Amino acid sequence: MDFLTDIKVAFLPELIIAGFVFINIFLSLFFNKKFYKTSQWIAILGVLSAFAAIGMVQAEPTYQAFNNSLICNVYTVFFKSLILVASFFVILISHKVIKKKRAKAFEHFSILFCAILGAMLLVSANDFLSAFAALEMLGISCYLLSALLKNYRAKESSLKYLISGIVASAVFLFGVSYIYGITGTINFDNLMLALEGYQGSMLFALASIMVVSALTMRISAMPFANYVPDVYNGSSYPVGAFLSIVPVVAGFSFLSRFLLIVSPYSPALGVVIMIFALLTICYGVYGALRQTDMRRFMGYSSTIQSGFMLLVLGVVNAYNISSLLYYLICYLFMALALWAGLSMFYNSTGRDDIGAYRGVAYSRPFYTTAMIFVLMAFAGLPPTSGFLAKFFVMSAIARLGFMYIIFLLVALLLMVVGVCVYLKPLRVMFEKTSENINMPNKAVFTKITLYVCTAVTILLCLYSAKIIEFCELIAYSL
């Protein structure tokens, strides 16, 4: 019963999530739309029990399960907890969406759980095959999630997402086939052994670049970033929040483990990644500056943030990875807070263009205060964790040596434009207006998400010593 032992020791959370996928599908057959509220509670229960199960898995030493195709260690446990925390808050803010689509509430959550499962498996994947399966599971669930609203824009965005996803998958497999051809293995551990003594070649670098570019599809970075604003625009706010966090977290976990193995043998890979990252930030900043639709704005914004995270992966060492981990933690909370704030506004006014926010500051001071802090965190201004995260990332690049100064300089200058991007909504909020914006106080969960995540965003800046130490610990364990 090797199979069951593996699950019991290391993959209980995944089992629980998979179980809840079936529970949701099963319940959707019997519960009609009257009980749509139950679905949210069941989903919360699922995520919480998976979170509890994470405490029980064996993380130290690394546990290899299912013929070494999946692993479980401190690193994967850390990423899985990030994914579950994000999912928890996403479920909290999806109240209004399931109310609107109450007949499909259980289906919605079953697809969401599929996506969570895919993300968690991607984090654990230890060979290219399981990684591909997990990527596809995550991808297909995301395509479905973005089509959920069933209107014209949703269909368009889902199709666009699907097509870009297929291209990315093809590129991924192409790259993997080269790596297999060179080393004769698809397992990461064997790959490491096979590469020992390997001189490195341009072909191998090309293969690695292919795999990396396929993964940029998930982390919404260049060269596969074009779909992001359209997809966010077509999906509902909670789904947008999910798409901007969970695939990104999972993608980065896989990407950094992959790069750790291949980067010593792939000449020029680091420079290519850094150029990808800078292009990503440029593209995001340029798009966001001209954007008037808040969901499209969020798309470009998550592209900008991914660009900063991708930048540190140009050179893979423990310090860089720990700065990436810290950035991911901060990004998770600030993105959740911003999505919660935007969805709160959309749910009460029904508008998502930036002009609708005119004069919010005068009718909703606390909401605006929270939004100020969150947007400041995105822009990288103190006293928020966004400042420290950006600082940490920049320090990681400065640490690499004088050769990388030019990348650092460009990134810092792009940050200046980034400040303009994120001050734009703030400026609109403070414009004078005569109309009073009516925002009902009913959305309790969304409010909790907004304020809790904002508070975490600020506290992470002050009490960060322990967290950075923790991130370094995890990075060194890799």
Added chain:
Amino acid sequence: MNFLSIPVLIFSPLIVALLILSPFFPNNEIKIRRFSKAFAILHFIYSTLFLLFFNPTNFGWSYQKELTFFNVSWLKTLGITATFGMDGLSLVFVILTSFLVMLAIIASKSMIRTKHRIYYPLILILQSALLGVFCAKDVFLFFLFWELELIPMYFLISQWGDRDSSAAMKYVVYTFFGSMLMLLGMLVLYFYSFSISGVLTADIESLSMSENVFAMWFQAFIFLCLLFGFAVKLPIVPFHNWLAEAQVSSVTPVSILMAGVLLKMGGYGIIRFNIGLFPEVFSNFAPLLIILGVVNLLYGACLAIVQTDIKKIVAYFSLSSMGLVLVGLGSLSEAGFEGAVFQMVSHGLIASGLLMLVGIIYLRTKTREISALGGLSQVMPICMYLGLIICLGAIGVPLFSGFPAGFMVLVGLLLSDIEPQAFLVCMIVLCVLGAVLSAGYILRLFHKTFFGSVLSQFRADTVQIDEDGNEITVVYPKRGITKSEIVVLSLLAFAIIFFGVFPNSVLDIFEVTSDIILDFMKV
């Protein structure tokens, strides 16, 4: 002294700001204003206590204090600590900040009409950030406070000033642009000092010990990065564009703080980082700084002469005065250095006074066009007398604080070791020319607004027609000026005369600090 704690000094305005913002505080304009005013006065008294118990002969930093969170340093793993400290130089600027914030809050009574609940907290948050900049003993803590100042400033400029203008955005973008290059310099410095000393630290004192081993071009690179950040703030001429626009489109108390304190952050940064950490590079770059300073001085003066908006004249006066600071620092002599710091203090007082005058005039006449003003001395005589003191200070007449500052800078230039002598002489001549020009535009400002025949619309008893077509009798307050405005102007005038007569009262505070820095440079 145990009751003198720098964290309390820095964070108490922040806490008071949060208190006012909290829902428990009464939403009453008078209560909010009086509470903030009382706090600002107490805070000023508290900061002067630091001066009383300060030992000016003490080498190094006094009142050091490290802030810990649950007994852990702020960013322990990165070697970054939240350490605060004060030396003579910091102390001068801390007291200046506290004093000007107090005056700005007193002045707000007549200048601010809306949104008091947000305005006063923002001013206090700004105060916290400024004090943090002057007391930070860690490079990155300095940077954090430097950035922290942006957000309250953005709202203060955009919300209470000219709402349509993009000045606030311009201010933020300029400063952020500079500070990003500054961050680049700081990061490079931090990691390269680590690679040489093996200790991961961002403490200013420890960094200043270990820097000498870098290659010269490398030091120059870091030096220029840092200088760029401070140049935007000071401002040095190619980067001065934000200043006039931000000054003109913000309300008087905010422009007082901007001209009085924010510009000094740049000067303080140059002294603390560019001179303190890279004395050798600085002495190589000194002639360049003198040239830049002279360009600032003359260019600012020329711009000020052609302006027709009286607030713009004051803004370009600030630009011109900051040139003198650069000249003083670049002279590499003790007199020049002390003159530069004294000039910053003196300019803080004088520019605040001029801006206050402009604010008072604008409030009553609703115009800042110099051609539309005249004869105000007859309707507001007290304002004229106090204004006269401030304007004399601005011109640099002996016995007013502008004089010792300018004089010391010129003496410093004379005593400088920089070769060739002809260069120094040219620069001195140009500085004197700048001083003459300043007399020109300041006297023009004073003369055109206060003297001449009273224009009919400013007569106290005239009947005016308002926008709706109703006839209203313009009633000026007694003697044309309110009590709070008299307090602000007379405190400034007093300070200008006091420091003009006893310049040593300021110089003594930071004498030892400047000696340390200059000794360092000579080695």
